[in-house]
Amino acid sequence: MEAVIFALSFAAISFLVFLAFKHFDKRVTLAFGLLFAAYLGLDDLVTGLPSASSAFSFIGGEWNWSGKIYSLLLSVVVVLGLGIKPEALGLTLSQRNLRASLIALFLFILWGLSLGLLFKPSVPSVETFAFQASMPGMVEELVYRGIAPALLLGLIRGKEPSQGIPWIVVFITAVAFGIWHGLSYSEAAFSFDPMSALFPFIGSIAGGWLRFNSGSLLFPILAHSFANVAFHLTALIGA
Structure with missing residues (x-):
């Protein structure tokens, strides 16, 4: 029940974030904002299934492999069901502004190292x-830099994406991503860790820019994965 309450609450919060900023981009409509919020809530729910019940955990280990696979399967269902084109998600190897993407990738690695040295x-x-080299980068970037922006922009039923960086969409998804990391619910009480929300939010702003500046999810996925690995590598310094 806690997982359901959290998922519904997160969906509601995501919708409120959408409402707060929708007026800054006329492409973002109420119907697609509802779809965006419902999708994020459902994604949280399926990701948290193994934590809610061990019956849903089909891969052992200390990390949530099963939940990430459920999220990935949900993404496939949503993409196919709504007819979202690969180009609208950034699922292409074709790259724009390659030099800027390479510089951004290097900076993401430095970002991960810096956070690791800070949080130890x-x-x-x-x-x-x-896990850190594969699952979070691939799954979370598809959700928050691929599908969620496409839903906000109404890129369903084969609609083609437009050029440029939709900054309001990037901001909305970044706020939602930060809240998802900082918010928790346990024993009938919510809690919020600002630091756990702040750094994913900042990374999401950069990741959203990288996604649309490059026209692809490839570098956001690599940046997320490399930064996560770099974060954990810092524990080996002086170990």
Whole structure:
């Protein structure tokens, strides 16, 4: 029940964030804002299923492999069901502004190292490196830099994406991503960790720019994955 309450609450908060900023971009409509919020709430719910019940965990380990796979499967269902074109999601290897993307990738790695030195994570296992190098970057970037922006922009039923960076959409999804990391619900009470929300929010602004500046999810996925690995690598310094 806690997972359902959190998912519904997160969907409602995401919709309120959408309402607060929708007027700054006329392409963003109420119907697609509702779809955006419902999708993020459902994604949170399926991602958290293994935590809610061990019956939903089909891959063991210390990390939520099963939840990320559920999220990925949901993404496939949503993309196919709504007819979202790969180009609208950034699912292409074709790159624009490659030099800027490479510089951004390097800066993301420095960002991960800096956060690791600041927060001092525990010494990682092989599983930790494997998970951080694959799942969060691939799955979360598809959700928050691929599908969520496409829904806000109404890019369904084969609609072609426009050029340029939709900054309001980038901002809305970044706020939602930050809240998702900072908000928690347990024992009938909500709590919010501002620091856990702030850094994902900042990274999402940069990741959203990278997604639309490059025209592809490739570099946002690489940047997210490399930054996560760099964060955990710092635990080996002086270990």
